[in-house]
Amino acid sequence: MSRNGGSRRSNRSGASLPEVSTIAAESSDPVVCEVRKPYLLGNSLTGGYGRGSDILHDCTIAVERGKIAVIVGPNGAGKSTAMKGLFGMLDLRKGTVWLDDENITDLSPQARVAKGMAFVPQTSNVFTTMTVEENLEMGAFLHREGMKCAIEQVYGLFPVLRDRRRQRAGELSGGQRQQLALGRALMTQPQILMLDEVTAGISPIVMNELFGKIIEIAGTGISVLMVEQNARQALEIAHVGYVLVQGRNRFTDTGAALLASPDVRRSFLGG
C-alpha cells in the first residue's frame, strides 16, 4: 500500500517510528505489507529559540511522500517555528524528527540538506548580487554531476528564469524572485521541499501560478511542506493541513475537510 514499500531502507538508528502500529500482513500476498508512514515526521516537538521560552508545545507535523502538507494558523501561532523545528534551526527540548525512517533530530541543517531536505526561507532566499544562473549553480553545489540537466529542468518549470538567466537576482520582480528561490532549492535535488510563506507579498495571479508549480513539483514525487498566510488557497491544494494555535496542533485533516469545517472557517478563514 505504500509507494515506497520496495525501497524502504532498514532502520539504521535502531529505533522504530513512535507511532507505527504494525498492520499484520495476513494475506498470501508475497509483497510484505507495510504501514503507511510519513516520509518526514516531527513528533511531539517542544522547544523555542536558544534559552527563550517554548514556542512549540507538543506539536506534530507529518508529510507523506509526494504529498503537499500545509501549516496554517493565526499570526504568532508558531507556523514558521514548527518548520524550523523540522529543519534543525530550533532548540528542541522534547520530541523527535524522522526522515525516511531515520532519526535526524540531532542533525545540523546542513546535514539535512545533504539528506535531501531543502528549505526556502521567507526572506533573503536568493543571492541578490549573483545572476539567476549562478543562483541555480549554487543550489547544485553538492550535486555537480547532474547540474546542467537539473538547471534545464528548473528552466522547464519556470521558463521566465531562462529568459533572465544573465540578470542579477536582485533585479527580479517579487514573483520571479520566489520562482528562483524555489528553483535554487530544487537544484539541491531534494526529496522534500519546505517553503516558508513563499507567496507573501506577491499578487494573487502570481500566487495561483506559483501554487500550480508546487502541485507540479509534488507530482514528480517530491514532498512539499508549506507554511502559508494565504490559508484558504493553500488548503485547496493541500493533501493534509495543520492548523496551529499558540504552538499546538488545533486541527489536523485533509485540506478539503479543513476548508469544509465550520470551526476552521469561522476561526481562521474569515467565515
Added chain:
Amino acid sequence: MSVMDLLNALTAFANFVLIPATAYGAQLALGALGVTLVYGVLRFSNVAHGDTMAFGTMVTILLTWALQESGVTLGSLPTALLALPAGIVVTAALVLGTDRLVYRFYRARRVRPVVFVIVSVGVMFVMNGLVRFIIGPGDQRFADGERFIVSAREFRDWSGLREGLALKTSQAITVVTAILVVVLLFWFLKRTRMGKSMRAYSDNEDLALLSGIDPNRVVAVTWIILAALATVAGVLYGLDKSFKPFTYFQLLLPIFASAIVGGLGSPPGAIAGGFLIAFSEVTVTYAWKKVLVYLLPDPLEPTALVQLLSTDYKFAVSFLILTAVLLIRPTGIFAGRAE
C-alpha cells in the same frame, strides 16, 4: 605658449604625477582588494592588513637576500619576484594559523563584527612585533636588477625636451603585476565554482549553508587569497619605495580609505578607490610650479611652489576623503554593503 612648452608640461606631469600615482594606486588597489575581500566574506574590517603586508614582504626580503647571496638573480628584473611565491606561501600559513588559533574561536561564538575588529587589532600588534623582532624596525632595501626602463637623461637626450621622463622598473612591474593579479582574481570570483561559492557566502551566509556550501573551505580560501594580495602589494610597494615596518602600518589609512571610498565589499570599488586616493594624494602634495611655468604666460608664472599640502601631510588627504565619503555617501562609490 609653444608646442614645446606644452610637451614639457605634459612630460613633467607624467613624470611627477601620472606615473608615480599610477604605481601607488596599483599598490593601494591590491591592498584595498584584500581588505574588501575579508570584509565581504568574513564580515569584519581587518586592521591587521598593513602588518600582514609587512610580514609577507619581510619573508620575501629574507628569501631574496638568501637567493642573492647564493648568486641567484633574475637579471634585469628584481630577484624579489623569484622569492615572491614562497613569501605568499609562508604568509598564507601564518594567516591560516592565526585564523585557527584566534578568529575561529570567535566565529564559533558568532560574535558581533566589532569584536572581530578589536581581535584583529590584537593580531596586528602580534604581527607587528613579530616583524620587528625578526627583521628590525629599520629601513631595508632589497631591489636589484635594472633600476630604470627609461631614465630621465635618456629621455631628454632622445626627445630634446627640457623635462625628463623616468620610468622605474619597479613602477612598470607594479602596474603589470597588479593587472595580472586583478584579472586572475576576477576570473576566479566570476568563473570558478570556488569563487562563486565565496560570492554566495558573502552575499547570504545562511542561504549558502542551505545550498551545501562548506563555510570552512570558503574561509580558508579567503585567507589564502588575502595572504597573496597582501604579500604582492607589500613587495611591490617595497620595491618601488623601501621596506620599513612602520610605513606599512601607516599604509592602513590610505588602504582603508580606498576600500571604503570604493564601497567595502566591492572588488571593483577597491580598485577605483585605490587610484582615486593615490591620485588625490599625489596631486595635492605635488609642487605644480614645474608644470605651470610651461603652461601660463610669463606674467602669471608662479613664483612659489604651488603645492597645496606638504608631503608630510599626505595622510590627511586620505583622511579627508574618507571623512567626506562617510558623511555624504557611506556606502562608497560602488555601493558596497557597509552602512
